Amino acid sequence: MxxxxxxxxxxxxxxxxxxxxxxxxxxxxxxxxxxxxxxxxxxxxxxxxxxxxxxxxxxxxxxxxxxxxxxxxxxxxxxxxxxxxxxxxxxxxxxxxxxxxxxxxxxLPFEVADYVDFYASENHARNAGRIFRPDAADPLTPNWKHLPIGYHGRAGTVVVSGTDVVRPSGQRKAPSDPAPVFGPSGRLDIEAEVGFVVGTPSQQGRPVALGDFREHVFGLCLLNDWSARDLQAWEYVPLGPFLGKSFATSVSAWITPLDALEEARIAPPGRTHPLLPYLDDAADEPAGYDLRISIAINGHTVSEPPFSTMYWTAAQQLAHLTVNGASLRTGDLYGSGTVSGAEPGERGSLLELTWNGRDPLELPDGKRTYLEDGDVVTLSGWAPGPGGSRIGLGEVRGRIVTG
CATH class of the missing domain: 2.30.30.230 (Fumarylacetoacetase, N-terminal domain)
Structure with missing residues (x-):
């Protein structure tokens, strides 16, 4: 044709x-x-x-x-x-x-200036809380409903789809181990996310308001923020993720402009707690996006997370990212955090899909709790377009190789 x-x-x-x-x-x-x-x-x-x-x-x-x-x-x-x-x-x-x-x-379609990752899915946060704090009265941390939690990542290890991911090594220590050991991660995971690409910079000391989101963000892409859960569990107290996250972040080769996604704009889920004025979007235009994501391991679909369920919007994340006066640079990238829906088949990480290894996935080539060398993970997605059409979001593919 x-x-x-x-x-x-x-x-x-x-x-x-x-x-x-x-x-x-x-x-x-x-x-x-x-x-x-x-x-x-x-x-x-x-x-x-x-x-x-x-x-x-x-x-x-x-x-x-x-x-x-x-x-x-x-x-x-x-x-x-x-x-x-x-x-x-x-x-x-x-x-x-x-x-x-x-x-x-x-x-890689743009030069990444800075990289920030958020934690914006209530379903994902609740699942993680239940896994790691099973006796807690509330699986969410006290701040979760008041601000979009995030951390600064490593821009230099953002790679384009198709790039092999080398299994990372580092320190790890199980609760029963007498001392930490060094070696390759045994709990290598995925995080199905959406990345937002900043175009127009901002001046240091001047926060970006909710309503200015579309003036600064050019478009979005699918993103896989690979995670070494065992390295992260040992190192993250008290300052948060470090080596367990910084070894690779994969993005799609295609950046979909926001202008192509008008039909996909929707209202976010209802808010259960009052928001401070800089995050209060009740009177603003809908800032959520109806994006449908699919996760496949070795060609076998294991989950279909819906981005429409994300509690915190990309506009709120940008407002929070800059409210302290931090400036934006052209090429800044920020991830939504793992996208997870309410159903088991909508979870965006193996941590949740296998409940931290308790319930292995049954794949055509064998069971999986976490990723094995040679496994190929592919994220794909689409959004509603004009006249009932679909907007393709490309794919993010990565193969795990021995370190």
Whole structure:
């Protein structure tokens, strides 16, 4: 089928147009691309060929210049791209600039400035609380309903989908062990998340208000924040996650702009506690997103977490992230935290799916409590689009290899 004739129902039609960075066979030059069906349009070359004023933003090896350009430019570029791929008069010019997906290499689409991870799913937080504090009257910590809990991660180990994940080593100590030991993690886990990509920076000392979320955040992607549960359990008291989280965070090669997700915007779950004014979104536009995520291990689907159940929204997370005056930089990435629904088949980590190893998963190739070397984990997802269509969110894939 010709590249412009995307089949009806394809989640990567002209209603989507996510951004990525690619190189062609035999070349090391990286270029900004836009996905259309099973092809990638060289957006920079297209802009130059059609005389676009935005060619200087698109003919680059990374998305960062476009991210920094701000919301007006984001909307203008998206309108132009939509016209380029839908107006028949452009086809002759653009046809040579469309590359089949199997023939290109996809790269990390933007330079990550800072990375922050949150803990925004009430279902996940309750499950973790029940696992680790079974005798507690309330599985949630006292602060959980009052602020989006988060921690600062490591930007330098954010990798693109398809990158192998080396099993990390570190100290671990089971409660019954007399002393800690060093070695590879035996409880390597996944965390199915959504990542939000910051475009427009902010000034240090000036918090970003809830209503300014869409002025600063360019788009989103699927994210797998791999976790070594045994390393984390020993090291995290009293300062929180460190080596058990910093070895790898995988993101999709495709960044879906917020402008493509208008039909997916929904109200978040009802709040059970009064919120301080900087987090109170009762009078704001709906800031939740109806995203459907699927987790597969070695090709076998093990869970389908719904992002619609997330208690804290991305707008609230951004407001909290900056309320102390912390500044935003172009390329900042923040993760939603593990996405888990209310049902067992909607949990976003093996910690929950196996209840910390008590209830192994039955896979076609054997039982799993945590990940084994050679296992391939794939996150995929979609969101509702215009006219009953679907917006594809790409995938995040990683294979566990021996350290």
């Amino acid at each position: 010709p590249p412009f004739e995307v089949p009806e129902g394809d989640p990567f039609g002209s209603h989507n147009l996510p951004y990525g960075v690619f190189s062609t066979s035999g070349s090391t030059e990286r270029r900004v691309g836009v996905r259309l069906g099973d092809h990638v349009l060289d957006a920079g070359a297209a802009a130059l060929a059609l005389g676009s004023p935005y060619a200087s933003l698109l003919a680059r090896p990374t998305l960062n210049p476009l991210l920094a350009a701000g919301r007006t430019a984001w909307s203008d570029v998206r309108r132009a791209l939509t016209a380029w791929v839908t107006v028949p008069g452009h086809r002759e010019t653009l046809a040579p600039l469309l590359h089949p997906l199997p023939e290109v290499t996809l790269h």
